[in-house]
Amino acid sequence: MIQVIHGKKGSGKTKRILDMANNAIKEHKGDIIFVDDDNRYMFDLRHEVRFVNAGEYGSDSPAMFFGFLCGMLAQNFDISVIFVDAFLKLVKTEVDNTEDFFRRLEDLSAKHNVEFVLSVNVDDAVAPEFIKKYFI
Numbered sequence: 572m573i574q575v576i577h578g579k580k581g582s583g584k585t586k587r588i589l590d591m592a593n594n595a596i597k598e599h600k601g602d603i604i605f606v607d608d609d610n611r612y613m614f615d616l617r618h619e620v621r622f623v624n625a626g627e628y629g630s631d632s633p634a635m636f637f638g639f640l641c642g643m644l645a646q647n648f649d650i651s652v653i654f655v656d657a658f659l660k661l662v663k664t665e666v667d668n669t670e671d672f673f674r675r676l677e678d679l680s681a682k683h684n685v686e687f688v689l690s691v692n693v694d695d696a697v698a699p700e701f702i703k704k705y706f707i
Contacts, residue, residue: 572680572686572687573673573676573677573680573686573687573688573689573705574686574687574688574689574705574707575688575689575690575691575702575705575706575707576588576591576688576689576690576691576707577690577691577692577693577694577695577698577702577706578692578693578694579692579694580692584656584690584691584692585612585656585657585690587690588605588654588656588688588690589605589612589615589616589656591654591688592605592616592620592654592688593616593617593620595620595652595654596617596619596620599651599652599686600651601649601650601651601652602621602647602649602650602651603619603620603621603651603652603654604620604621604623604643604650604652604653604654605620605621605622605623605653605654605656606623606625606653606654606655606656606661607622607623607624607625607626607655607656607657607661608624608625608626608656608657608660608661609624609626610622610624612656623643625639625661626661630661630662631662631663632662632663632664633662633664633668633669633671633672634672635662636661636662636672637672637675637676637679640653640676640679640687641679644679644683644685650683650685651684651685651686652685652686652687652688653685653686653687653688654688654689655687655688655689655690656690657690657692658689658690658691659691659692659693660692666691666693666698666699666702667699669702670699670701670702673701673702673705674701689705
């Protein structure tokens with residue numbers, strides 16, 4: 572399953588995804604991962620949530636970030652949910668260029684039984700149709 576927290580900059584997406592990650596430890600039996608582009612929110616997460624600074628790994632495109640996620644899942648079979656904050660900032664692209672990424676992520680989610688929650692800086696009025704089905 573893929574869920575996308577969406578909205579303009581400053582609309583509270585990061586606060587919402589942090590709260591969801593902290594609450595996920597009550598709902599999920601597997602490992603909870605939180606991915607961001609820097610260490611800014613590392614101390615806002617409960618210690619049970621594994622924080623990953625993807626900015627340290629040079630992932631600068633949707634394809635590279637997909638490989639990064641695959642690597643995490645290959646290394647740890649116990650991951651049940653991955654939260655990704657500031658997705659478009661991480662992959663350094665516009666939302667229109669991510670359709671293939673979301674298609675592949677959906678397949679990855681189904682194959683490995685992992686949930687993905689991403690915050691995406693996109694307004695409803697300009698969001699492409701392919702991403703709207705993931706909006707929460």
